[in-house]
Amino acid sequence: MTNALLWVRNDARLDDNPALDGAIGSLSAGGRLTVLFVLDPRLVDHVAPPRRALLIAGLRDLDASLTEFGGRLLVRHGDPAVLVPETAATIGAPDVWVNRSITPFGRSRDQQVQRAIPLRTMDGTTTVPPDQIRTGGNTPYRVFTPYWRSWTDHTTPPTLHPSVDGRIAANHGDGVPDSDTEAPMAGGESAARGRLASFADVIDSGYTEMRDDVTGGVASGLSVDLKYGWLGPRRVLDVVGVGTDDRDAFRRQVAWRDFYAQVMYEWPETLEQPFQPKFSSLQWLDDPGDIEAWKTGATGFPIVDAAMRQLVATGRLHNRLRMVAASFLTKDLLVDWRIGERFFRHHLLDGDTAQNVGNWQWVAGTGADAAPYFRVFNPTTQSRRWDPTGAYIRRWVPELRSLSDRTIHEPSSSSPEELADAGVRLGLDYPAPIIDHGWARDRALAAYGRI
Numbered sequence: 001m002t003n004a005l006l007w008v009r010n011d012a013r014l015d016d017n018p019a020l021d022g023a024i025g026s027l028s029a030g031g032r033l034t035v036l037f038v039l040d041p042r043l044v045d046h047v048a049p050p051r052r053a054l055l056i057a058g059l060r061d062l063d064a065s066l067t068e069f070g071g072r073l074l075v076r077h078g079d080p081a082v083l084v085p086e087t088a089a090t091i092g093a094p095d096v097w098v099n100r101s102i103t104p105f106g107r108s109r110d111q112q113v114q115r116a117i118p119l120r121t122m123d124g125t126t127t128v129p130p131d132q133i134r135t136g137g138n139t140p141y142r143v144f145t146p147y148w149r150s151w152t153d154h155t156t157p158p159t160l161h162p163s164v165d166g167r168i169a170a171n172h173g174d175g176v177p178d179s180d181t182e183a184p185m186a187g188g189e190s191a192a193r194g195r196l197a198s199f200a201d202v203i204d205s206g207y208t209e210m211r212d213d214v215t216g217g218v219a220s221g222l223s224v225d226l227k228y229g230w231l232g233p234r235r236v237l238d239v240v241g242v243g244t245d246d247r248d249a250f251r252r253q254v255a256w257r258d259f260y261a262q263v264m265y266e267w268p269e270t271l272e273q274p275f276q277p278k279f280s281s282l283q284w285l286d287d288p289g290d291i292e293a294w295k296t297g298a299t300g301f302p303i304v305d306a307a308m309r310q311l312v313a314t315g316r317l318h319n320r321l322r323m324v325a326a327s328f329l330t331k332d333l334l335v336d337w338r339i340g341e342r343f344f345r346h347h348l349l350d351g352d353t354a355q356n357v358g359n360w361q362w363v364a365g366t367g368a369d370a371a372p373y374f375r376v377f378n379p380t381t382q383s384r385r386w387d388p389t390g391a392y393i394r395r396w397v398p399e400l401r402s403l404s405d406r407t408i409h410e411p412s413s414s415s416p417e418e419l420a421d422a423g424v425r426l427g428l429d430y431p432a433p434i435i436d437h438g439w440a441r442d443r444a445l446a447a448y449g450r451i
């Protein structure tokens with residue numbers, strides 16, 4: 001009789017899970033599958049409480065699903081390099097089934113485990129395996145558009161989860177811990193499937209244009225489900241389908257996710273180093289006062305402040321606002337993208353190393369297929385364009401709520417009467433801008449231009 005061990009990481013789901021399929025397929029008659037999650041203190045002790053709450057909610061959901069099939073999720077606390085081989089030995093599994101890790105941390109952890117027991121590695125985290133798509137010269141793609149063209153030929157349909165009824169072991173070990181914080185959304189595969197179905201119903205009502213609407217457009221909101229692996233990306237593409245411009249636009253976004261996973265997988269050094277080495281010599285200023293103002297939403301640029309306050313309060317942030325806030329930090333303040341990247345990753349509910357690093361390097365102009373260095377977002381213009389009535393700013397920067405739709409984007413350019421009427425004393429109720437954008441733009445262009 002052969003038993004099997006599935007080690008769940010960022011793939012807490014039954015559906016479209018190649019490692020689960022492999023593990024079930026390897027069982028001999030009468031064999032049992034143990035589904036293990038290791039609460040690794042190196043990870044769980046360092047994430048923001050809402051993210052920990054989501055992780056726990058996802059595990060609860062998986063445990064509930066496994067209970068329906070007569071089993072339990074086995075939860076253990078500690079070092080995977082010890083606990084995974086130990087569990088395999090206890091249940092008599094010859095190897096361990098996993099979905100592939102993308103990040104340097106995950107890969108080195110897996111290598112450590114692999115020294116004690118073989119890992120059977122499948123690809124369930126990305127739509128296309130991160131080492132599969134190659135240029136004609138057999139190298140990984142550095143540019144997105146040709147990658148995307150090739151990607152569309154490589155996507156494969158998802159798998160339905162195999163019959164697991166009565167085949168899951170029921171030892172739940174330490175059990176799923178309680179969370180000391182309420183999860184900010186319903187976590188886990190069941191809720192994620194519901195969100196995916198709802199999004200598929202509305203995608204054709206203007207995803208392409210509305211995904212840029214920061215005040216409540218039609219973006220999928222599925223990045224959290226993908227980050228925790230409550231949804232497999234192939235299932236997402238399958239449910240969303242093809243055949244309309246909106247669906248194609250959505251597929252393209254999911255391809256960006258694969259692209260950045262590929263970049264991190266092929267060039268793990270980009271976690272810390274610019275993808276384009278020439279930018280290593282860029283002189284970041286890293287002024288502590290500027291960094292603090294950015295983190296706390298006190299820069300005097302209302303759209304940046306609103307974004308940073310929302311990020312810290314909720315862990316959510318629209319893509320457009322991520323770009324505006326990241327551009328302000330790296331270009332206007334000349335603060336190293338790695339500082340912003342860490343702060344975002346700590347707070348974002350969908351904070352994901354490969355995606356966050358890829359996007360930060362894109363904004364900073366140092367990355368693969370990055371925005372050209374001379375693209376510097378003007379926060380005030382962005383604010384007028386994407387939040388024309390100031391509704392978003394009013395929500396997160398309430399001290400400015402009485403300013404008019406015209407002046408709220410740039411209180412410092414308002415007349416003293418307008419400010420007085422709105423009850424705003426610049427420098428007291430709300431900060432004066434910490435920098436002049438035009439001047440800062442020239443400074444950034446000069447710093448980047450020297451390279």
Ligand SMILES: Cc1cc2nc3c(=O)[nH]c(=O)nc-3n(C[C@H](O)[C@H](O)[C@H](O)COP(=O)(O)OP(=O)(O)OC[C@H]3O[C@@H](n4cnc5c(N)ncnc54)[C@H](O)[C@@H]3O)c2cc1C
Nearest residue numbers: 219220221222223253254257319322350351352355356359
């Ligand atoms: C500075 C910065 C940091 C970011 N950090 C992260 C992060 O840590 N984790 C993360 O998942 N995304 C990150 N993004 C990308 C993007 O902002 C989010 O994926 C998006 O806001 C999620 O919203 P959605 O699910 O409604 O996206 P939709 O517009 O509905 O897109 C569908 C899916 O495509 C993928 N996608 C969309 N845009 C991007 C993109 N630019 N790069 C990679 N994949 C994308 C996501 O998986 C998303 O769920 C970052 C972007 C920026 C500019």
